[in-house]
Amino acid sequence: METRLSSTTKEVLISDKEPTILIGERINPSGKQKLVAALQAGNLELVRKEALAQVQAGADILDVNVGAAGVDEVTLLPQAVQAVTDVVDVPLCLDSSNPAALESALKVYHGKPLINSVTGEEHRLVKVLPLVKKYKTAVIGLTMDDEGIPNNPERRAAIAHKIVERAEASGIPREDIIIDCLSLSIGADNEAGLVTIETIGKVKAELGVNLTLGASNISFGLPDRNLLNSAFLVTAIIAGVNCPIVDVAKARPIILAADLILGRDKHARRYIEAYRQR
Amino acid sequence: MNKVKQISEAIVQLKWDEIAALTNEALEAEVPALEILNQGLVPGMSVVGTKFRNGEIFLPEVLLSARTMKTALEILTPILSQQDTPSMGRVAIGTVKGDIHDIGKNIVVSMLEGNGFEVMDLGIDVDTERFVEVVRDNNLQILGLSALLTSTMPMIEETIKALEKAGLGQKVQVIVGGAPVTQAYADQIGADGYGADAVAAVEKARDLIAT
DSSP states (O other), X not given: OOEEEEOSSOEEEEOTTSOOXXXXXXXXXXXXXXXXXXXXXXXXXXXXXXXXXXXXTTOSEEEEOOOOTTOOHHHHHHHHHHHHHHHOOSOEEEEOSOHHHHXXXXXXXXXXXXXXXXXXXHHHHHHXXXXXXXXXXXXXXXXXXXXXXXXXXXXXXXXXXXHHHHHHHTTOOGGGEEEEOOOOOTTTOTTHHHHHHHHHHHHHHHHOOEEEOBGGGGGTTOSSHHHHHHHHHHHHHHHTXXXXXXXXXXXXXXXXXXXXXXXXXXXXXXXXHHHHHO | OOHHHHHHHHHHTTOTTTHHHHHHHHHHTTOOHHHIIIIIIHHHHHHHHHHHHTTSSOHHHHHHHHHHHHHHHHXXXXXXXXXXXXXXXXXXXXXXXXXXXXXXXXHHHHHHHHTTOEEEEEEEEEOHHHHHHHHHHSOOSEEEEEOOSTTTTHHHHHHHHHHHHTTOTTTSEEEEESTTOOHHHHHHTTXXXXXXXXXXXXXXXXXXXXX
């Protein structure tokens, strides 16, 4: 399965045969007071800075989320997309739970972006899939529905099936659907990591789609988060995740190691190059 | 070490498998149930809260201490209710309309129960009218409103407005929380309190009931 995303000048290919693609997570105000304040003031300087730093750290795609209290996402998301494309040339992942904000950003985007996200919730399917179709984008599908996030792999994978079926029925090709099997805090539930890993395996085997994962939730409430995130990322990549959403500067070394182990880094070029640059 | 102190220690040391025996021993030694609660369990949980805040202990440990406390409370509650002792307080809590995230809310529920509150968990995607109904029909001190998405966070404000419109604004104190929620937002929408995390939410509930 090959998912192709693009900016004006760059194409990114997501495929199990290729090295893992890194989606940079840091343009997201959740838990970042400084960024919240900047966005509320309509100041995008910090967004530009984060964009540049992440691409320099090796991000292949950047997630752009400006959702915070007192922010009009419909106005600000396209402005943020513009600000990011002023300084970097990677494809973007437009991240909002507000379909109107997604559409206003899609209107100014050049190329084929990723939309983050649709879920199995009826109201989201109905609103987001038409945007994916109309603007010929790819989309991330989160394995949650109107009942919440199931805590077993069978039911979670069933939501992935539902999203893929609904998307295909509306004319969206399967390669443009990227599933996120969702990571929840192990700090709150011992089984949380296992359920995610098993869901990843099932979705990969049953649907063959490309898989992302916002991995850092896993370590919420626990010490030494980077260690746990790293171990989880490697496990998830082995299980089938090939375009995780990560803090690139922190996660890239371990991901390059995983790619090397899995035979996705010919002559260890990327691994060695990253070592030299440190 | 006296029995009550041992119980307090058991909470802090996460001795969930010993707490039932310790509680029963204390009762057999004729320590009043209320004393076990107020001088054993509650101070123990308060130490847990401080250690969590200082980064000395972590979420799974806090949840285990809440479970330890709950085990003791299950033994004490029948006795306390015979003596007509009020609970720490009655709380209803839910995730607002349009939002189906419940992990954070569930952690808060565990912590409230572990701290002796009576909790009505209204679940996820709760209609504003349902919150109003629950506040109207129950004798609650606290209503907890949770949202994880910036797109659903405005429903917290809607719910507070609906309570005011129904003339219930004074009947209950509202504590709000969730990833995008901040103290500034809580102040702006006229919430009575904000819980940055589950421990803070419990402390806020306790403070609001005390005043």
